[in-house]
Amino acid sequence: MNEDNISFCNLHTIKSLLNKDDIIIITDENIVKFYPDFFSDIIEKCIIISDKSFESFQKTITELVKRQAYKNTILYGIGGGEVTDFTGFIASIYMRGIQFNFVPTTLLAMVDAAIGGKNAINFAGIKNILGLINDAKNIYISTSFLDTLPQKEMKNGFVEIIKIALLKDKKLLLKTFEYIKSNLNNKELLKEIIRDSISLKMQIVNEDKFDKGKRNILNFGHTIGHALETTYNITHGEAVLCGMYYESKIAEKIGLIDNRTFGEIDYYLRVFSEDFEKYEIKNCIEKIYFDKKNISGFINFPYVNSVGLGDLQKIDTVKFIDAISDII
Ligand SMILES: NC(=O)c1ccc[n+]([C@@H]2O[C@H](COP(=O)([O-])OP(=O)(O)OC[C@H]3O[C@@H](n4cnc5c(N)ncnc54)[C@H](O)[C@@H]3O)[C@@H](O)[C@H]2O)c1
CATH class of the missing domain: 1.20.1090.10 (Dehydroquinate synthase-like - alpha domain)
Structure with a gap:
């Protein structure tokens, strides 16, 4: 990855990217709750996870199969580091790898978790024990998300x-x-x-x-x-x-x-x-x-x-x- 793949944009621009076909969004409950307008007409594209556990992994893979996600599907991880780590991991192994993009919504995810290609889930009570290194194709950052961050x-x-x-x-x-x-x-x-x-x-x-x-x-x-x-x-x-x-x-x-x-x-x-x-x-x-x-x-x-x-x-x-x- 290089810095050209990282864009600063407003919520409107990000929204326009998500309105395309073949997109599935992984996010968490808080983001959907804080940004109801943003998600109102794309909620059916979302898979909502609560953490990066093995249970969330099973649920998400099952959902991707059910929704017939294929090689041309692009996964978007919209959330903090939990969501970006999880999305990168899922996308890297689903059908041996599909494209994924990040929209980090916490300051930590913007400066750290989304950057550098480390993706992981937790298993058997151990944090980040299953993981791999693979970069998101694109990262879209809107600092407006920080307005609601505790x-x-x-x-x-x-x-x-x-x-x-x-x-x-x-x-x-x-x-x-x-x-x-x-x-x-x-x-x-x-x-x-x-x-x-x-x-x-x-x-x-x-x-x-x-x-x-x-x-x-x-x-x-x-x-x-x-x-x-x-x-x-x-x-x-x-x-x-x-x-x-x-x-x-x-x-x-x-x-x-x-x-x-x-x-x-x-x-x-x-x-x-x-x-x-x-x-x-x-x-x-x-x-x-x-x-x-x-x-x-x-x-x-x-x-x-x-x-x-x-x-x-x-x-x-x-x-x-x-x-x-x-x-x-
Ligand atoms: N891959 C890496 O290089 C790397 C580096 C550092 C941390 N991490 C991972 O990142 C995770 C921690 O990430 P984090 O600190 O972003 O925490 P997080 O993803 O758990 O988010 C923190 C909380 O903020 C909420 N939230 C997210 N965006 C919000 C917003 N815009 N407004 C209001 N609430 C919002 C979330 O729902 C959650 O409750 C850990 O799993 C850690 O292992 C990965």
């Missing part, structure tokens, strides 16, 4: 933006803070932030599409973040924010960055949250140890070398756990 979902998206900015572009970090200072009112600036984030993620993905090495950098904050998310049942955004804080502290502890750099990262992260220490990572050590990113005793550890410049360092899991024990 604050906590906006924050989940902003945390991924902050992550990519810390890793790749200090200017994006500053733009994001300017947007927050504008009381989240400057729509043009938000569009620019989304565009920049997509472009930075695509640079990383294009260097390592199949996730063999460099793409690991996007896991910054996620090793500790995932462990915190399941231990404390907090939002993904809050957990990853806290994960970025603790992973940077570990980077300092093992000598990858100095105290000044840690201080700068800490300063930027605290624009979003004040209270990282309320989640104790000592309660998560076991989960961190058994994380799927921990391969054969090593973690390909992403960290921020200086603000706007991320790097990866292979470190022994035991050394990683020791560093955690040192800071708790």
Whole structure:
């Protein structure tokens, strides 16, 4: 995929694309509820799912067969990351692969989930255990969808933006803070932030599409973040924010960055949250140890070398756990 396949458009333009023949839409109940006019005359084209579970997978495949979806059918995933991940997975295996397009409706899906070709469903209680890498042909983004998105979902998206900015572009970090200072009112600036984030993620993905090495950098904050998310049942955004804080502290502890750099990262992260220490990572050590990113005793550890410049360092899991024990 390249950036030419990603268009910013209004709801009217998107609607006109959906009014064609041979289109089936996968979406969720909330989107249909929030956008009744948008869906009023295309609702019969929709398959409505509640999650990206195996049950939803069975239901959707059954429905595609019943509706005689064929090789020329185009699937549209209209929704957050749950819907886009699910749609990409279904379309990639149905009849050995049919075309699919995304209309991401959450900030996180716009800047992250819809970008980079990772598609997956959950199975046997394990998130994203069945998946593949295949790009949507086209992605249509309308920031109007964000008008109805709850604050906590906006924050989940902003945390991924902050992550990519810390890793790749200090200017994006500053733009994001300017947007927050504008009381989240400057729509043009938000569009620019989304565009920049997509472009930075695509640079990383294009260097390592199949996730063999460099793409690991996007896991910054996620090793500790995932462990915190399941231990404390907090939002993904809050957990990853806290994960970025603790992973940077570990980077300092093992000598990858100095105290000044840690201080700068800490300063930027605290624009979003004040209270990282309320989640104790000592309660998560076991989960961190058994994380799927921990391969054969090593973690390909992403960290921020200086603000706007991320790097990866292979470190022994035991050394990683020791560093955690040192800071708790
Ligand atoms: N493929 C990837 O590279 C990648 C990256 C990050 C996350 N993900 C996946 O993305 C998923 C999380 O995505 P998400 O954060 O978008 O959450 P989500 O898809 O669960 O959406 C969050 C909530 O917002 C609602 N919603 C969506 N759009 C709305 C709108 N415009 N107005 C009001 N409500 C709306 C949804 O119905 C849902 O209740 C997870 O399954 C995760 O594994 C994938």
